[in-house]
Amino acid sequence: MLVSSPVYTDKWSTVRRALAAAGERFAELLLSVPPQAMATADWTVADTAAHVVSISGSYASMLRTSGGGLPIPALEDVLKETTVDTVAHFNEVALANFDERDPRTLAERVRGDIAEMLRVSEDLDPGHPIDWLGGSRVPAAGVLAHLINELQIHGRDIARATDARWRVSPADAALFFEIFLLGVTSYGYGRLLDWDRPERKGRIAVEFRSSHTAPAAMVLTDGLVTVEKPAENVDVKLFFDPVTLNLMLFGRVSSLRAALSGRVVVWGRRPWLLPAFMKKVRLPS
Known part of the structure; x- marks a missing residue:
């Protein structure tokens, strides 16, 4: 039987506050950077923001106790089969089936999705297992912590496109390791780490x-x-x-x-x- 770690309860309010703050910072940054500037070698600022919105919308759906499909239906077909090495394909499917690239609309979507995540999870046990990529399971608090990291990493990508300032608090960054990474490993990472090579013995x-x-x-x-x-x-x-x-x-x-x-x-x-x-x-x- 899965036993929820006390760390999820202890840091539940911290994770929630950090997510709200990170989402607001990301939305404000998005409105200050040219949407066609290249945030990475492959994605513009607008593409990067659309990627983040595809995640935030999916997480709002995952956290609803009533269940329901993902906001991008095409992702249902690849969700359970995704591994670390095929996440790029998952992202390609998401972006190909999500056309919005207007920065103001995307900023409002980020704000709205995060508000919905916080609303539907308010009375949820922070250690409640949520089905995630590749047949893995993540504590509810870990879903929030993962999105915080997405906002931090991709916020940095967007900021670097125009040398804008982007600072991340070490305490907030630590939530990814302690709440998400240890959480998904403890709860069961499914097929996430599958690969086609022999496993190292020992x-x-x-x-x-x-x-x-x-x-x-x-x-x-x-x-x-x-x-x-x-x-x-x-x-x-x-x-x-x-x-x-x-x-x-x-x-x-x-x-x-x-x-x-x-x-x-x-x-x-x-x-x-x-x-x-x-x-x-x-x-x-």
């Missing part, structure tokens, strides 16, 4: 620490990833700045740059095992 335990999260260990054993309490026999210890770690996990900052900045520090009895761990415990970049 055990690799990585302890994660930061000034904004409780210590936690993620353990890779014969291809299966679990969350455990830190123990003396961990192989790798990793201290991280949450903002930098998120940017690194999503390919915005290289691991070398993160290490040279001192914002991600690795040590332990077998630190050379970290690359093998990160090949399996990966996120879209």
Whole structure:
């Protein structure tokens, strides 16, 4: 039987406040940047905002206890089969079936979706499991934390298009790791980490620490990833700045740059095992 972690209840109000604030900042930024400026190599500012809206609208639907389909019906066909390595296809389907690119309309959609998410989840148990990509399950608080990270990462992409200022609070960034990443790993990540290569045999335990999260260990054993309490026999210890770690996990900052900045520090009895761990415990970049 799945037991909800106290961290979801303890940080429920924090996650909710952070999501409301991040959504408002993102909407305001969107109205100040030319929509046809390139936010990434492939997406304009308007495309990036449409991507975020496709997520916020889907999450509002997922959090409704009455259920109901996703606002982009075409996503229903690919939702359960999506893995980390096929998220790009999921995003392509979303953008191909969502035509809105007007920044003012998109800004209002972000605000409206977040208001709806907060409304429908107000009386929801923050540890309530929500069906997510690839047959995975995420605590309700983790759905909010994931959208906060999307707003932070893509807000940075949009801001960099015109050198606008975009600051992310480390405490808010930490919610992604502590509430979402540990949450989806604990609740069951389904097919998210499936791939077509042989699984590494053996055990690799990585302890994660930061000034904004409780210590936690993620353990890779014969291809299966679990969350455990830190123990003396961990192989790798990793201290991280949450903002930098998120940017690194999503390919915005290289691991070398993160290490040279001192914002991600690795040590332990077998630190050379970290690359093998990160090949399996990966996120879209």
